[in-house]
Amino acid sequence: MARRINLWLVLVAAVVCTLTARADDAGIIALEHVTIVDVQAGKLLPDQTVVWQRSRIMATGPSKSLAAPVKAQRVDGAGRFVMPGLWDMHVHVGTPEAAADELTLPMFIANGVTSVRDMSDYIAGPDYRYSGAITTKRWDAEARAGLRVGPRVISTASLVVDGPALLRRRPELPAFLGAGTPEDARELVRYLVDESPVDSIKVYSGLPRASFFALMDEARQHGITVVGHKPLGVDFIEAVNAGQRSIEHAREILLDSFPGAAQLQRDFEARQAPPGERDQPPAVLTRVLREHDPKMLRAIFAAMKKHDTYYVPTHLTRRFDWLAVAGDQKMLNDPRLQLIHPTAVKRALKDVEQTRARASGPADAAAYQAFFEKGLEVTRLAYQAGVNVLAGTDTGDSFCFPGSALLEELELMASSGLSPAEVLRTATITPARYANRSNDFGGVSAGKIADLLVLDANPLADIRNVHATRMVVFNGRLFERAELDEILAGVAQKARSFNKGE
Numbered sequence: 001m002a003r004r005i006n007l008w009l010v011l012v013a014a015v016v017c018t019l020t021a022r023a024d025d026a027g028i029i030a031l032e033h034v035t036i037v038d039v040q041a042g043k044l045l046p047d048q049t050v051v052w053q054r055s056r057i058m059a060t061g062p063s064k065s066l067a068a069p070v071k072a073q074r075v076d077g078a079g080r081f082v083m084p085g086l087w088d089m090h091v092h093v094g095t096p097e098a099a100a101d102e103l104t105l106p107m108f109i110a111n112g113v114t115s116v117r118d119m120s121d122y123i124a125g126p127d128y129r130y131s132g133a134i135t136t137k138r139w140d141a142e143a144r145a146g147l148r149v150g151p152r153v154i155s156t157a158s159l160v161v162d163g164p165a166l167l168r169r170r171p172e173l174p175a176f177l178g179a180g181t182p183e184d185a186r187e188l189v190r191y192l193v194d195e196s197p198v199d200s201i202k203v204y205s206g207l208p209r210a211s212f213f214a215l216m217d218e219a220r221q222h223g224i225t226v227v228g229h230k231p232l233g234v235d236f237i238e239a240v241n242a243g244q245r246s247i248e249h250a251r252e253i254l255l256d257s258f259p260g261a262a263q264l265q266r267d268f269e270a271r272q273a274p275p276g277e278r279d280q281p282p283a284v285l286t287r288v289l290r291e292h293d294p295k296m297l298r299a300i301f302a303a304m305k306k307h308d309t310y311y312v313p314t315h316l317t318r319r320f321d322w323l324a325v326a327g328d329q330k331m332l333n334d335p336r337l338q339l340i341h342p343t344a345v346k347r348a349l350k351d352v353e354q355t356r357a358r359a360s361g362p363a364d365a366a367a368y369q370a371f372f373e374k375g376l377e378v379t380r381l382a383y384q385a386g387v388n389v390l391a392g393t394d395t396g397d398s399f400c401f402p403g404s405a406l407l408e409e410l411e412l413m414a415s416s417g418l419s420p421a422e423v424l425r426t427a428t429i430t431p432a433r434y435a436n437r438s439n440d441f442g443g444v445s446a447g448k449i450a451d452l453l454v455l456d457a458n459p460l461a462d463i464r465n466v467h468a469t470r471m472v473v474f475n476g477r478l479f480e481r482a483e484l485d486e487i488l489a490g491v492a493q494k495a496r497s498f499n500k501g502e
Helices: 002-013 104-110 132-144 165-169 182-195 209-222 236-242 250-254 261-271 282-290 294-306 315-326 335-339 342-357 362-384 404-415 420-425 429-434 463-467 481-499
Strands: 028-038 043-053 056-062 073-076 081-084 086-091 113-118 152-156 200-203 225-228 246-248 310-312 452-455 469-474 477-480
Touching: 028 452, 043 081, 086 310, 086 404, 086 429, 104 113, 104 469, 104 481, 113 469, 132 152, 182 200, 182 209, 200 209, 209 225, 209 236, 236 246, 236 294, 246 250, 250 315, 250 362, 282 362, 294 362, 315 342, 315 362, 315 404, 335 481, 362 404, 404 420, 404 463, 420 463, 452 463, 469 481, 477 481
Parallel strands: 028 073, 028 081, 086 113, 113 152, 200 225, 225 246, 246 310
Antiparallel strands: 028 043, 043 056, 081 452, 452 469, 469 477
16 A cells, blocks of 8 residues: 555656556546645645545646546546545544434534544543543544544543542542642543543643642653643643643633733632633623733733644634523524434533523623624634644534534634635644644645545635535545435434434
């Protein structure tokens, strides 16, 4: 296989653009007369042919001079646009009890999302050592082997490291999982490195300050990355300087770029507040916006750029707060609710009630709307400052639907003022760099893995055209429109059966 790919690269480099048939040409697919979307350059390459065999792209070039092998499956791409498959960099794949394998995973592929980063492990049995990440990694391997429909999972995160709050919810767990002391935090890191299949440690809002720095030090010694929320007892620049590889949610930056940020941190640390208190009431959000300090924001960006920190704003989560308080009926009656497990629907509706309870009335929706819109501005400024911005949705959270949520998130990022090419980079090129897989992903060229999205319209002209999915290629497997429709119909049928208790 490697020899075949190297041969094709030599042929392309030598401008020998006619592919000759060989005995092992079976399984080759040629997408002809398609326009390649060069996301990096932000330009189009018209009338191209893309040839791949199994999981790798063998060659690309002008259709007039790049002939497909005789035995190749030829697919007409005239009038269509091919780009790298999309990545969702903040998802919660879910548990077997929520039928994630039957409902969640197929919907990613049906919407052109070929790679995801799973952001929390779960205890998958009676003992805390039964990690759900084992199941997630199995699903990933099965998808790549063609045994199931689903995306590749490029990274799995640990159980949420949230300080003593975890033990209040699960008192039967060993103390070190709560990371309530620096010693516990270090033991937790050693446990995860030695006994867990996860790829990174996810910290959360309630992790005590001293525990955070001990955890970061121990993680550095063992070479495991730390991702997640910014603990409320730590300021943003401290977290970045300590080496946290990615920080999630636009809320975190906004809460740290106004003069009262330090007092919020001290108050939280003194109270040992419950984790839900990370969601600030409307009065606090209004103050944060009123006193926002652009100078503090620029200092945060400078630190992130210096330390190569990645930022995942997840704008959909802040939009949910606004629409929940506003009683938005379009959101509450979203037809995609019929595509997820009934337990997830109940949890989402409960989340609506809890979000409304933090507000004094519908008028407070304006505060949530302003906070959401300020987050969009922060994303644009972060990108312009050279921060590594990643597209992520918090799929698995309320009203964040697998696959299609990413397409919404991309639209929101475009509304911040980013160009379509800039937005697409946050879901293709930058994720590949985060995963240290730039040689394999992020472009449509020889040697890359064949994860592709084929659209009926140009995404560089209008980001909304990412919805116009005609074909998806995952690890070389081609899904045409009819098959994608069958996947969605199958998910809908399965979801109905769960709602009926079958």
